[in-house]
Amino acid sequence: MNDIDKLIQIMGRLPGLGPRSARRAVLHLLKKREALLHPLIEALGDVAAHVKSCSQCGNLDATDPCTVCRDPGRDASQICVVADVGDLWALERVATFKGRYHVLGGVLSALDGIGPEQLSIAPLLRRLEGGEVKEVILALGATVDGQTTGHYLSDRLQPPSGGQGGVTISRLAHGVPVGGELDYLDDGTLIQAMKARQKI
DSSP states (O other), X not given: OOHHHHHHHHHTTSTTOOHHHHHHHHHHHHHTIIIIIHHHHHHHHHHHHHOEEOTTTOOEESSXXXXXXXXTTSEEEEEEEESSHHHHHHHHHHTOOOEEEEEOSSOOBTXXXXXXXXXTTHHHHHHTTTSOOOEEEXXXXXXXXXXXXXXXXXXXXXOSTTOOOOOEEXXXXXXXXXXXXXXXXXXXXXXXXXXXXXXX
């Protein structure tokens, strides 16, 4: 396998790119070496060297804690729980939520062997211990696994039986279509879903 074929094969593994699209992308990069290929190589090197997961929320950033966690203007009493960083970025894109985030790193899935231990649930529970957080918003996709994860978290976040207090648990409104993933939704749908969230 020559270098070009290797690059095409790697590019073809990216979401939304099949073998044909990868071939076209690689050809375009090679034709525009100075304008595209060399800056892309430099940017990939920078990202590989500097970007890491935020130790507080799980976001990807060049700083730890990340830009969102360090922002003093964010409302620390609200935590929006998302499955993946792409969902966090989607919500930030529409700029309607001004609290903090927590990235689970996926959703519960019996078929894929993903249980609570594989997700960032224990760190979420630790973040709630100080009493500063008043609301947890479950911004999970409307898939079966997303809904299962939401129910599981709702149960875990409730105060012990007979206990008082705890946090308000809400979820995105049903404007998020069943079977939908947050990262693929348009801005208007995300804004309405966040505004019309409901208590669980």
